[in-house]
Amino acid sequence: MSLDGQIFATKIRTTDSDSLITRYYRGVWEASRHLTPAASASFAPEFSYPKLTDAWEEYFAVAGASLSPLGSYSGCDMVLLDLMKNPGTRTTKTTASLLMVARAVQHIKRTGESILLFTPSSGNKAIALRDAVARALELKLTTPDKLRIVTLTPAATLYKFRRNILTESDGLRFLNPILVYPGPDAGDVKRIGKAFAEAAAANTSERVWYSLDIANYKVADACRAFYEHEFGDVRSGHRLLHAHAVSSAYGLLGYQHGINTMSALGISHPQPGYLLIQHLATSDMVRHYLKEKTGAEPQLNWKLNNAEDIYEQRDSLHFPQATWSVQENLEPTFYTHNPPTAPEMTSLISKHGGSAVVVSLLECLQRYGTVRHHFNRSDRPLPADPRQLAEWSLVMGLTGVLNSVDRGLARGFEGVILHGSGMYFAEPGQTPDRSQVTEVRSPEDIAKAVL
Structure with a gap:
């Protein structure tokens, strides 16, 4: 092995896993070391990740390449x-979403606080975060009362969402709503979403994590x-x-x-x-x-x-x-x-x-x-x-x-x-129906649906 290879294996590569996260877990820590959440963010968990266990390796397993x-x-x-x-997301946002939810779980375990993860998105970030939260709940890495995910997307991109435990369970669907915006300018989801997140931070006991910071x-x-x-x-x-x-x-x-x-x-x-x-x-x-x-x-x-x-x-x-x-x-x-x-x-x-x-x-x-x-x-x-x-x-x-x-x-x-960014086919049978989503037009509508 070359000197570079030895350094790489020691400093970057952790295991021989097929998961990008597990394989390069040391690299994830190194890449995180000099990053801090955006100064404008009211809340974001620190860049700290759980110790790798069988359960966490199973959770990270879908981050392939x-x-x-x-x-x-x-x-x-x-x-x-x-x-x-x-297969649950078909998007590059899987890796980031898994790491973000892992950070949230670490914060919850360290502080006992509850986290509301909120993201406006065209679709890809939203479905990846929902999939990551669902995986964490299924593997019992956290509980529904401690971590939930709320997404706001243009109504036109609902076709990207996939059914999972967050849509098929009445209780989890209530806690983790899919919000869709029917307005003509899809970019308004960011404007409306940011206004909601800023107001919600002062009106709920949960920590509201507005997750669009590029550092994530x-x-x-x-x-x-x-x-x-x-x-x-x-x-x-x-x-x-x-x-x-x-x-x-x-x-x-x-x-x-x-x-x-x-x-x-x-x-x-x-x-x-x-x-x-x-x-x-x-x-x-x-x-x-x-x-x-x-x-x-x-x-x-x-x-x-x-x-x-x-x-x-x-x-x-x-x-x-x-x-x-x-x-x-x-x-x-x-x-x-x-x-x-x-x-x-x-x-x-x-x-x-x-x-x-x-x-x-x-x-x-x-x-x-x-x-x-x-x-x-x-x-x-x-x-x-x-x-x-x-x-x-x-x-x-x-x-x-x-x-x-x-x-x-x-x-x-x-x-x-x-x-590759994402690859979706028209699969109506896997997409949530309109009865499983909530239409919103303003920050106030989001607050009613979420808080």
């Missing part, structure tokens, strides 16, 4: 970093870098581009935190570049990067092609060349406007290389056959009929990669690692 080759495109080798192994996710996403270091192609001088379909780029920022954590321990890991992929409805991170790069907001001269009833532009290679709508909401998972993470991500791209690109539904459909061909090489095959997809983030991601290669935006990189 794999690196699946997707083949080559125009001489660029592509690999999927698959963090969607948990950076720790978990650092495990992406640990996993790549152990199992990926990390040859010196072999430049990789890490691509991700994003709303706020928590995953890529957490991955960089993992690289920084290893560097602080003397573990050398090649620094990749980054490729941000977004859609037209929320392209703020791409626009921030381009404005910092050029000094001006990107100006697009969309022209209607009457023969095909589509809009086209050739002013920027970073935006769709064709779309049915110039404000298209391709994937409601990505709903954040003006994310505070944009400057940090722009800085990383400027420093380490990479780019940013926006894709349209039309481009995704035009590329679908090619995208499906590449994903069928992995253990994430796509359906022949794209109408069966209930989330487009994977297709968006690979479409953005292919467009970037074709347009010369990925020059200087020998390969691409695509971070």
Whole structure:
């Protein structure tokens, strides 16, 4: 074993478990060491985790990962970093949610206080936290009176939720409600949710944990870098581009935190570049990067092609060349406007290389056959009929990669690692019905449903 390998095994890797958390439990502690909850947060448990036992290892078991080759495109080798192994969530948010609930349980055991975990979300964070709480209750790591989870999501993304003990038990459903917001602007769930959380902190004996602080996710996403270091192609001088379909780029920022954590321990890991992929409805991170790069907001001269009833532009290679709508909401998972993470991500791209690109539904459909061909090489095959997809983030991601290669935006990189966000199919039988959710429109509505 090389010196780096010895240091890695000693400082980062804990066991040979298939779970990212259990395998890199030492790394989780190291990644947590210099993080503190956001100063604005009224409450957040400290970054302290339970001692690994059989029960905790079973709880963490669903935080799996794999690196699946997707083949080559125009001489660029592509690999999927698959963090969607948990069948109860199918999202990368599983790892962070398991660690957050573990921290909550530690706080409860240390203080005796009860915690109300609250998150507004487009869907993925919400279902992952609900799954983590359900797992903790099923394994008797805590009790329903001490820990509960309340989620607020746009009504349009209810299809992502899955039935579990929190929906099927009347008592647990009452304590752990699924709240949905029917308003026209999905991003309002954050505004309404934050107002509720601030008011609730003074009106309940429970500790209210408003869980959107990026530090909660950076720790978990650092495990992406640990996993790549152990199992990926990390040859010196072999430049990789890490691509991700994003709303706020928590995953890529957490991955960089993992690289920084290893560097602080003397573990050398090649620094990749980054490729941000977004859609037209929320392209703020791409626009921030381009404005910092050029000094001006990107100006697009969309022209209607009457023969095909589509809009086209050739002013920027970073935006769709064709779309049915110039404000298209391709994937409601990505709903954040003006994310505070944009400057940090722009800085990383400027420093380490990479780019940013926006894709349209039309481009995704035009590329679908090619995208499906590449994903069928992995253990994430796509359906022949794209109408069966209930989330487009994977297709968006690979479409953005292919467009970037074709347009010369990925020059200087020998390969691409695509971070998978989530993969859902339309499965009505597994989705909670409307009688199991509560519709809310204001902070006061949330308070009535929760307190």
